[in-house]
Amino acid sequence: MNTRDSLILQNARFYEAFENADLDALDSIWLHSQRVRCIHPGWDIIVGWEAVRESWERVFASNAAMKFSLRNVAAEIHGKLGVVVLIEEIVWRSGSSVESGSVLATNLFEHDGKTWRMIHHHGSPLIGEKDSAEGGSFRYN
Amino acid sequence: MNTRDSLILQNARFYEAFENADLDALDSIWLHSQRVRCIHPGWDIIVGWEAVRESWERVFASNAAMKFSLRNVAAEIHGKLGVVVLIEEIVWRSGSSVESGSVLATNLFEHDGKTWRMIHHHGSPLIGEKDSAEGGSFRYN
Numbered sequence: 001m002n003t004r005d006s007l008i009l010q011n012a013r014f015y016e017a018f019e020n021a022d023l024d025a026l027d028s029i030w031l032h033s034q035r036v037r038c039i040h041p042g043w044d045i046i047v048g049w050e051a052v053r054e055s056w057e058r059v060f061a062s063n064a065a066m067k068f069s070l071r072n073v074a075a076e077i078h079g080k081l082g083v084v085v086l087i088e089e090i091v092w093r094s095g096s097s098v099e100s101g102s103v104l105a106t107n108l109f110e111h112d113g114k115t116w117r118m119i120h121h122h123g124s125p126l127i128g129e130k131d132s133a134e135g136g137s138f139r140y141n
Numbered sequence: 142m143n144t145r146d147s148l149i150l151q152n153a154r155f156y157e158a159f160e161n162a163d164l165d166a167l168d169s170i171w172l173h174s175q176r177v178r179c180i181h182p183g184w185d186i187i188v189g190w191e192a193v194r195e196s197w198e199r200v201f202a203s204n205a206a207m208k209f210s211l212r213n214v215a216a217e218i219h220g221k222l223g224v225v226v227l228i229e230e231i232v233w234r235s236g237s238s239v240e241s242g243s244v245l246a247t248n249l250f251e252h253d254g255k256t257w258r259m260i261h262h263h264g265s266p267l268i269g270e271k272d273s274a275e276g277g278s279f280r281y282n
Contacts (some may be wrong), residue, residue, distance in 0.1 A: 035217065037226050039245050042268030045213065045226060079220030083249065083261070085178050085186060098229065104180050106247045106263040107223065114265060120224070122247040124265025127183030 008075050010116040011107055015068045015088070016093045021060035026053070031110060031117035041103055041120040069112070076136040082109040082116050085098035143252050149216050151257040153246055156229070157207045162201040167194070172251060172258035173265055182244055197244040201236040207233045223250040229265070243267035 010029065017025035030036060030049060039045050040074050047104040067091040076083045088103040108120035151170065158166035171177060173188060179193040186197050210230040217224045228245040239259050249261035 035215075037215065039247070039265065041265065045268060047215075047230065072190075074176075074178070078222040078251065081219035081222050081224075083163055083222075085261070087186065104186055104263070106180070106261065106267075110219065120226070120247065122226075122245070122263050122265065124148075124180065124245075124263065125183065126185060 004075050004077055007077060007084065007109060007116050008073060010077065010082075010087075010109060010118075011073070012070070013085045014107065014118060014121075015070060019066060019068050021063075023053070023056060023060070026056055030116050031112070031119050033119070036119045037119070039124070041123045041125045055075075064092045064094065066090050080111045082111065084109070088123070143218070143221070143234070145216050147217060147258050148225065148250060149214060151223075151250060151259075152214070152216065152225045153211070155248065155259060156211060157264075160207060160209050162204075162206075164194070164197060164201070167197055170259050172253070172260050174260070177260045179261070180265070182264045182266045205233045205235065207231050221252045223252065224248075224277055225250070226241075 013025065015027050016022075017029060030052065032049045034048045036049050036052055036057060037045055037047055040055060040059060043055070046052050060129070071087040071089055073084065073086040084107040086105055086107075088105055089100065090103060091098060091100045102128055103123045104124075106120070106122040107118065109116035110119045111117075154166065155170050157163075158170060162235065171193065173190045175189045177187055177190050177193055178186055179196060181196060181200060184196070187193050208231070212230055214225065214227040225248040227246055227248075228259040230241065230244055231244060232239060232241045234240075243266075244264045245267055247261070247263040250257035251260045252258075
């Protein structure tokens with residue numbers, strides 16, 4: 001169904017797959033197309049499903065188990081395109097301690113008539129105080 | 142016109158306004174709506190045109206003059222929604238020296254029947270080697 005609820009659900013499935021390091025689930029969520037794009041925090045833009053899938057393999061291989069809480073999830077539908085903007089609150093184990101961080105994400109999904117397929121993921125680190133929108137000593141560059 | 146060329150042109154106008162610190166130009170490019178969103182590199186998500194406009198005032202006040210080169214500009218139209226993904230190569234003066242950096246951007250525009258109006262800007266720093274998509278010692282968090 002081409003609804004906001006189904007869009008939010010598919011976005012949640014993406015993070016469930018992420019949390020579970022489940023490539024098979026990502027296979028069913030992402031559109032398998034040369035035009036999909038993925039930006040992991042700090043990485044360069046990755047283009048095309050084959051390269052994007054390979055990047056997720058590397059993310060899953062290099063990271064400790066992570067737990068996601070999604071905050072401020074804003075979902076909008078523009079025809080067949082779904083836009084989801086949110087804050088990922090991530091908690092992970094590092095040795096014997098627990099650490100946390102925030103990632104801002106812009107996720108785009110395209111409806112294929114049956115379901116929402118992810119075509120774009122842009123994740124970027126939230127730097128500085130978690131609950132401040134002030135920017136502090138920020139410079140654009 | 143609801144064309145890819147007009148979308149790329151409007152995206153270029155956005156960076157021209159940015160380079161010139163031209164709030165009036167931004168006024169004519171952004172949609173004046175409560176649902177627009179802006180993520181400056183490292184900042185939290187800013188929601189609504191009033192807050193977004195105020196954030197640009199702060200960016201313009203705090204930054205030295207910047208020159209933008211746009212690289213790998215990918216533009217797609219989904220009905221009334223335009224998606225532009227690109228790399229901003231930025232050069233700026235810092236005292237007597239010249240510095241440079243790269244920002245990855247996801248820009249969304251909505252066509253209002255006449256022109257493309259910006260509804261979303263997500264900028265994030267490219268960390269590490271400029272031309273590497275490897276991610277190096279990257280961790281998601």
